[in-house]
Amino acid sequence: QSVLTQPPSVSAAPGQKVTISCSGSNSNIGKNYVSWFQQLPGTAPKLLMYENNKRPSGIPDRFSGSKSGTSATLDITGLQTGDEADYYCGTWDIRLSGGVFGGGTKLTVL
Amino acid sequence: EVQLVESGGGLVQPGRSLRLSCAVSGFTFDDYAMHWVRQAPGKGLEWVSSISWKSDSIAYADSVKGRFTISRDNAKNSLHLQMNSLRAEDTALYYCAKDLYPWFGESSLDSWGQGTLVTVSS
Numbered sequence: 001q002s003v004l005t006q007p008p009s010v011s012a013a014p015g016q017k018v019t020i021s022c023s024g025s026n027s028n029i030g031k032n033y034v035s036w037f038q039q040l041p042g043t044a045p046k047l048l049m050y051e052n053n054k055r056p057s058g059i060p061d062r063f064s065g066s067k068s069g070t071s072a073t074l075d076i077t078g079l080q081t082g083d084e085a086d087y088y089c090g091t092w093d094i095r096l097s098g099g100v101f102g103g104g105t106k107l108t109v110l
Numbered sequence: 111e112v113q114l115v116e117s118g119g120g121l122v123q124p125g126r127s128l129r130l131s132c133a134v135s136g137f138t139f140d141d142y143a144m145h146w147v148r149q150a151p152g153k154g155l156e157w158v159s160s161i162s163w164k165s166d167s168i169a170y171a172d173s174v175k176g177r178f179t180i181s182r183d184n185a186k187n188s189l190h191l192q193m194n195s196l197r198a199e200d201t202a203l204y205y206c207a208k209d210l211y212p213w214f215g216e217s218s219l220d221s222w223g224q225g226t227l228v229t230v231s232s
Contacts, residue, residue, distance in 0.1 A: 002154065035217045037155070044205060044225060045147075045155065050218040088155050090217040098171050099145070099157030099217050 003028060004089055004102035011108040016079050020105045022072045022089030028100055032092045034072040036065055039086045039104075048087070049074065081109050112136040112221045114206050119226030122196055130226055132189040132206030137221075140164075140184035143209035145219055146191050148202035148228075158204070159191065163212035174200075196230045203227050 005023040012018040022034065036049040047056050049065035052072065064075045072089055089102040118130040130146070146158040159170045159180040168180055179192040189206050203225040210218035 033216050033218070035219070037219070039155075044222040045207075045219075046222070047218065047220045050210060050220070051216065056220055086154075090155070090157075090219070092215045092217050096172070098169050099147075099160065099214075101147075101155040101157060104154040 002103040003093060003096070003100040004091070006087075006089060006102035006105045008103070009106045009108065011110055012079055013110050014079050014081060017075065017077045018079060018107060020074045020076075020087050020089075020107070022074070022102050024070050024072075024091065024100075026070060027095035028070075028091050028093040029067065029072055030070040031094050034065070034067050035090045036063075036072075036074045037088045037090060039088065041085070045088065076107070079109050083107060084109050112208065114208065114221060114223035116204060116206050116223045116226035119204065119228045121229045121231065123232050124197055124230055126196055127192070127194045128196060128228060130191040130193065130204055130206075130228070132223060134187050134189070134206075134208070137208065139182075139187040141212060143212055143214040144180075144182060144189045145207045145209065145214065146180060146189075147205045147207055147219070147222075148200075149205070149225070150199075150202040153202075156202070160209075160214040161189070162214060167213065169214065193228070196228075198230050201228060201230045 033051045037045040039045045052067040053065045207219040208221040
């Protein structure tokens, strides 16, 4: 059981938009920045978003993040088949004094 | 180019020990916090441990506290994870990851290695 809650799967057609949610609590998302990671099949995770809505260099602006209260969302627009991956949210939990991840969301581009 | 290369994984019996290492290059190692994150086969990511740039701040997941020890050698650009009293549930691919900052707590893991597989089984 993950501390952060994500939907197990989402799907959409190429070119469409998808939103992945991440729900936490006042001890984690409510107090700290959220990061998002993309894990393509058979590869290591890759940082997609940090400090809620900042993109590392090389990440296209089709990816955007936001946070409100104890929840965060990752939006992906103009979906491409290459976006098929597992997506994880992560943050720090001050009650646990440790990092926490969501259970991951598998994105399927139909 | 930032590179992180883990090593030291393998098959080990329950109760035994293993020491993982992560050799880094392409950035000033002692300017950044570092992390270990693991992923059990077919499962999600689990944070394991973090260490600040000067090793003055360290944190562990409850699941490994008292059994695992994180350390770093800034002179040798290397990160380590000493794993004692291993259990079957420690079986996972172990990734080392670099932080964007000298301290941890922002979960901004911006570079990851390819991982080293640890299998705990009799």
